Amino acid sequence: AIGAKVGRPDKTVWAVDGDGCFQMTAQELVTASLERIPVKIGILNNTYLGMVRQWQEMFYGERYSEVNLSGTLPDFVKWAESMGCVGIRVEDPQEAEAAIDKANSINDRPVVVDFRVAENEKVFPMVPAGQSNDDIILHESQMARREFLK
Structure with missing residues (x-):
C-alpha cells in the first residue's frame, strides 16, 4: 500500500490486514510515518491468526495450535501512535462509517483503524494446501460468482 500511495499520491489507498x-x-509504518505517506491501514482484528485457525478448523479437525493472539495485546491504536500515525479503534459496526x-x-x-470483528469470522476465498486456484473455496455468498474466477 505504501508503494501504491507513492505511485498514485492523488488516490486514497487502503491496505486491509488481519491482526496477525x-x-x-x-x-x-515507521517508513510511512517518516516519509509522511498518508496510507490507510484497516486491521480486521479477530484476535486470532485467522487464516491459520480456519485451516486448522476446516482441514485438521479443529486441532488448534498457537492461533490465539490475545484479546487485549497488542493495543494497535497505541502501536500506531507510537510510530507517528493516527490510531482509531472500532468496537461496534455502527462506528465503522465514521x-x-x-x-x-x-x-x-x-492512519491505522483497528476494526474489532467476531472471533469466528472466516476469510474467503481460500485455496486448500496443495491445491490449485481451480480448487478455491468460497463463502456461500460468493458461489454465484464462481464462474468468473476461472
Missing part, C-alpha cells in the same frame, strides 16, 4: 498479518509487517470517514480525512500521515 499486521503484527508481521507493522514496522513499515471511523472510515475520519481516516479518509487525514492526509498528513498514516
Whole structure:
C-alpha cells in the first residue's frame, strides 16, 4: 500500500490486514510515518491468526495450535501512535462509517483503524494446501460468482 500511495499520491489507498498479518509487517509504518505517506491501514482484528485457525478448523479437525493472539495485546491504536500515525479503534459496526470517514480525512500521515470483528469470522476465498486456484473455496455468498474466477 505504501508503494501504491507513492505511485498514485492523488488516490486514497487502503491496505486491509488481519491482526496477525499486521503484527508481521507493522514496522513499515515507521517508513510511512517518516516519509509522511498518508496510507490507510484497516486491521480486521479477530484476535486470532485467522487464516491459520480456519485451516486448522476446516482441514485438521479443529486441532488448534498457537492461533490465539490475545484479546487485549497488542493495543494497535497505541502501536500506531507510537510510530507517528493516527490510531482509531472500532468496537461496534455502527462506528465503522465514521471511523472510515475520519481516516479518509487525514492526509498528513498514516492512519491505522483497528476494526474489532467476531472471533469466528472466516476469510474467503481460500485455496486448500496443495491445491490449485481451480480448487478455491468460497463463502456461500460468493458461489454465484464462481464462474468468473476461472
